[in-house]
Amino acid sequence: MTLIRNISDTALLAAIYRARESEREDPLFRDPFARRLAGERGEQIARSLTFSEKNAWAWFARTYVFDQFINEQIAAGCDVVVNLAAGLDARPYRLTLPPALKWIEVDLPEITDYKEELLKDEQPRCALERVRLDLADVAARRDLFSRLGANTRQALIISEGLIIYFTTEAVGELAKDLSQQSSFKYWLLDLASPGLLKMMQKKMGQPLAQASAPLKFAPPEGPEFFKAHGWLTREVRSMFQTAGSLKRLPLMLSFFYRLQKSDAFQANRPWSGACLLENVSSANN
Template identity: 45%
Template sequence: MADPNPIRNVSDTALWVAVYRAMETERSDALFRDPFARRLAGERGQAIVDAMPRGKSMSWPMVVRTAVMDEIVMRCVQQGARTVLNLAAGLDARPYRLPLPRALRWLHVDLPDMVEYFSERMRDETPHCELEFIAADMRDADARRDVFTRASAHGPVLVITEGLLVYLEPAQVADLAAALHDIANARWWLMDLGSPMLLKLLEKRWQPRLSQGNAPFRFAPAEGTGFFAPFGWREAEFRSTWDESFRLHRTMPGGWLWKLLSRLQPARKREAGRRMSGIVLLEAEASP
């Protein structure tokens, strides 16, 4: 673990985020409990956090993202979701840690190596719902069509792309958006979404190490959720990471001071700051 940049590829970022879930779980006032996170992250996950600039102090947006997505997942399930299609699922242990109904169908999709790593470490655990592991490369059009067709068989479908889109090119996201609407027939799409302002902020802090590890940040549309409208999606809910960090008491160091100073800014600039990063729920428009 002496490598100055232990991130080897995009899949390693799942180890990184798992450490943040472990850190939150170990708090006495934890927002959620993921008892599997430390085991899943392993030594490499901790090495990544230690190597990243301000690695530990920057846990807050990932913790907020996890907590808010947990809330939205549970609400969509209560509203009738029968299948969850979790793309680039990484080390997401929600089927094991959330009180999901037994009849819910959860498709855990990722690259073969990642699926093998996760399933091997969770082999002695029992999920709360019907969990299916699917090893597939979503960059392959045929594989994508097969998985999405399989998901559409038991709707309504909720799609999760937590921590995925930022690593894709806009054209790849456009293809994904069209396929999720037209082939998977998904009703909801849960994602995290950043703005160009966020990418610019992270360029100096994290981008060099991520690029060296073949995991550069790429997708942050200037039009925000409007990017998805041509593919049949509308914004149903936008939860600002900044606002949610105060609601959940997991804001950045010095966040309260920044919040006070923001009141001096014009309303348009404050709103841009709110939407710099968020957890988004899209809903499918009916096909014409």
């Protein structure tokens, strides 16, 4: 029996895997807030999802890869980070960030209130703003994007663990809305292949669907899907290859890692990766 009540509860699941990795003797990253944010429910949810537990390496790899991309973009001149569906992410508190950096977290009111209460005595390492907003509200998000776009020079958009819950049409609309802001230079997202989506739907799709959070989006063309919506792929890093290089794969999967070392998208195989996209929309020319 799963304990997932709604889509926001998936943030508890992500947090518990960050906590577990942080508590290792050789952690890939350190998130001292993750255990507090996940709470006992996070552990209970994780233990109820056997497929997720067997593939915890994918959670570790995703956090690590996103951390790397974010740090690189900030070093390259990014002055604003916009985290869509921020969940229980604590990067503004745990990463080494320029104090002048602006970090905008966007998510539903309930999960935002929960995180804000638990972190109220902590000090973020940059200028942090939280926006309570349902991204499904198209008019509201466009107003937000317009406001943020007018007040930044080079923004990095993050959507970690988000678009897999959207329909293909909804992802395309979100991509187009983001591309209309010329200052939204880059978009960092995670993407699943149709092969992985099918496996996830079979292994853990039912409890998510029962919580009104069905898994939906995995385009057969991979990151090239976004080209028609104003975004070009600049770099892709495979979660599997990352986990293998960091020695986080189980023994059997380590064998397959040694056989094939490629970050390239593979539609028919279980594949997931972090994709860095650049805004090339004609609306910005």
